[in-house]
Amino acid sequence: MEAPRAEEAAALSPDGWHIRPCFRKGSDPSSDSHLPDPFPAGIMGGVGSFLNPKRILQLGLGILILARPTCCAEDTYEAEANRLATLLNWQTGSVVADIGAGEGQMALLASSRVGAAGHVYATEVDPKKLAALGKLAREKMRVNLTVVQGAQDTTNLPRECCDSIFMRRVYHHFTDPAKIDPSLFQSLKPSGLLAVIDFPPRSGLPEVVGVPENRGGHGIPKNILINELTSAGFVVESVPKDWPSEDYCVIFRKPAP
Ligand SMILES: C[S@@+](CC[C@H](N)C(=O)[O-])C[C@H]1O[C@@H](n2cnc3c(N)ncnc32)[C@H](O)[C@@H]1O
DSSP, X not given: OOOOOOOEEEEEOTTSOOEEEEEOTTTSTTOOTTSOOSSOGGGGGOHHHHSSXXXXXXXXXXHHHHHHXXXXXXXXXXXXXXXXXXXXXXXXXXXXXXXXXXXXXXXXXXXXXHTTTSEEEEXXXXXXXXXXXXXXXXXXXXXXXXXXXXXXXXXXXXTTOEEEEEEESOGGGOSOHHXXXXXXXXXXXXXXXXXXEEOOOBTTSOOOTTSOGGGOSBSOOHHHHHHHHHHTTOEEEEOOXXXXXXXXXXXXXXXXX
């Protein structure tokens, strides 16, 4: 009998939408042994013995695992951008910044919302992501999207350039919040809004090197995030309920002088 082909499954990283391939048990030494076996030995024993209730359940579970990564990643970015558009009042002509834009999914959605009369700044510190963001903006012909090299102590954005700023799963990576928080404040117009999407410390994720010791793991408790940003001058505008993927979102406002 021909050896069964290794089946790829995938797992959604809680820190982005990177897809981690997994292989059927036995096909790869680093396989996730908990994944259901789609080609059990019983398949050669006839349909009757194969299609018992346990097998049907295993197959159903396998299909769900295989289908999950693409649909959930896309749905989450769209859904989050839709909510941000309302919360941050994105309109044609708005100027918005995505701090730590990663692969640019949210920046692209924001650029569609604000249109040619508006503008989106997408910042990054990772040189590879900066290059990829520039390529993405060119390929998608987004003349309203500017890629900016950020830093740990400054956004590098023009002073008071933005009606709103958002960041998704980035704040807990900041190694110098005492410096970048005032820079975020400076980058916003008076009365401008800041949305921070993040998550409480989660187990099973790698250590984030260089961040303040009070984080308690990979992530940041919401109360610490609120304390730091209010110390920089922001006021809490709202805390929307039920953010996807067990993340939280806090909306801050820069008070008018
Ligand atoms: C977990 S990823 C999130 C990417 C994207 N926001 C998303 O939700 O898909 C965190 C990103 O923040 C970037 N980053 C970390 N510190 C930064 C800073 N001070 N300024 C800009 N980007 C930063 C990292 O390079 C990384 O791409």
